[in-house]
Amino acid sequence: MIIRCLCNLFLMIFSSIVIGFSSYGNECSISFDLEYRDNCLDKLRKDALDNNISYMDFDLFTKDVKLLHNTIRLKDTQPEVSYSWSKYISNAINTKRKEEGLLVINKFKSQLEELSNIYNIDYELLVAIFGIETNYGKTLGNTSVLDAWFTRACTESNPLWKKNFYAAITMLRDGLVEKEKFIGSWSGAFGMTQFIPTSFYELAVDGDGDGIIDLYGSIVDSLASTANHLKKRNFNWIHNVPAAVEVYLPRDLLVKIPIGVEFLGDDRYSLSEWFKYGVIIIDNHDIYCKDLEHVKAVIFAPTGSEGPIFLVSDNFKSILSYNRSKKYALAVSLLFNYFKNNDDYLHVSWPLDNIINR
Secondary structure, three states, X not given: OHHHHHHHHHHHHHHHHHHHHHOOOOOOEOHHHHHHHHHHHHHHHHOOHHHOOOHHHHHHHHXXXXXXXXXXXXXXXXXXXXXXXXXXXXXXXXXXXXXXXXXXXXXXXXXXXXXXXXXXXXXXXXXXXXHHHHOOOOOOOOEEHHHHHXXXXXXXXXXXXXXXXXXXXXXXXXXXXXXXXXXXXXXOXXXXXXXXXXXXXXXXXXXXXXXXXXXXXXXXXXXXXXXHHHHHOOOOOOOOOOOEEEEEOOHHHHOOOOEOXXXXXXXXXXXXXXXXXXXXXXXXXOOOOOOOOOOXXXXXXXXXXXXXXXXXXXXXXXXXXXXXXXXXXXXXXXXXXXXXXXXXXOOOOOOHHHHHOO
């Protein structure tokens, strides 16, 4: 009995070591399951013609395609899910990111103003998205885009992931990007503002007018493509209206906010109505929005009554239509505010337990 238990223990330890070695590294392929890889590739090959890819091109560009352990692992550990509010916001917005965003605005001011006019969107929002997505092009990722979409097409049920796998092959076939340079995030998003292959063909544009759509090397192309993406996706943005404004609530409103629980209210009033009710902007800062009578907002308390509290407008909802994470939406909103009026991005601290448990 003792010997059998020791044997079982040895097998458990040995298995853990093997799995650990097989998953070591940033992009270790699942080489121990080649049969699964080949079966999935065969299934995808059958639909190649229906996706305007010849069998010859399919075989050429997928001959060494891999399943990526990292893509499978990171799907359930994204910062928007696993990070606390404190950790997410502090990582997303810091002094350097704010300063570098202003440098981008100053360097490309004329082009940004033109994009704002063409696409009817504040250019500061485009720069905020740029900063949050890839830190202004500094963190583009190092994962093969083709391998990432192959992995997602094989291991997830979303039909769009298969479409992106075929679109990635098409981009390589059409010579839009070199295979060794076709890298991006764990999820298969690529370029300075994290496009996906299907969106590239539909929404990417040549913003700088050089005849080439370059989402890796051209900031103007990247921001123009993002602006076009928002416009074509019915992104309802209101000019010069903050998506989020940090506020103090009067006591009779504050007591209705739960402690330690995310709260997004249903009561929707104009900013002027909220202010008449006793809601106060932090530090009495004069917000850049002047149309207080017509801008509607609701109360948003990410960590409940003991942390920062905001009035969020329909622009916040618009950012959520682009990325469903409220943490992402708030980070973009706060960075947008900074670019608009150089206001400090956050005044009230996060609850202590939110910081300790991050």
